[in-house]
Amino acid sequence: MIILDSSALAALADGHARLHRVVDAALRSPFQHLLVPVLCLAEAEIKDEGTAHAILALPSLEFEPLDASTAVLVATVVRDGYGGQDLAHAIATSLPTPTRPLQHLILTARPELYPPGIATVHIDDPRLEP
Template identity: 55%
Template sequence: MIVLDTSAVVALAAGHRALVRLADNAAASPFKHLAVPALCLLAAEAAAQGSGTFALALPAIEIEPLDSMAAITVATMVRDGIGAQDTSHALYAALPTGSRGTMHMILTNQEHRYPPGTITVHIDDPRLLG
């Protein structure tokens, strides 16, 4: 799974070529899914009206909910200075879990917002057009 943060959702809704292609390819594949953390969806809609609605309309997009455990962990990350609420939720969604031993990558145009060791790919990375 690939996690789209707030900046990626805003860019996707604005028609970013590589992200639109990625979303189209993911929709055609039974194996690729694009995850948008709920707090990134909220922040994208607040930053650019219609961005959240656009993301929700795409069949490849899955919303990562802010359930009770996620809420407590994200709040702890924010309190500890890891990042803003949306950044922390994107990081939380990408972290390994008991059922998934590897970290997901985060698509972003703000890689500097994530702590060292986070797997981020810039939305303008030429490999996305491959």
């Protein structure tokens, strides 16, 4: 599972070529899924009107809702000083759960904002080339 944070969503909506290739590859693969935490979608829309509509139009994305237990985790991460609610939701989504037992990778334009131990890849990383 690959998670797109709000900075990656903004870049994707702006036409970032590498990210569009990642989305296209996910569409053709039965195994690779792209997951968007809903608070990242909201933050991208807050910063740039129309971003959410551009993202929602993409067929290969799944959206991670904010349930009660995740909301508590998001609040804890924010309170502990690890960024805003969007970043905290991306972190929470990346962590292992009983239904997704592995930690997941976060694609971001701001890897320096994430705490140690959270797996991130910059959206301009050359390994994202097909």
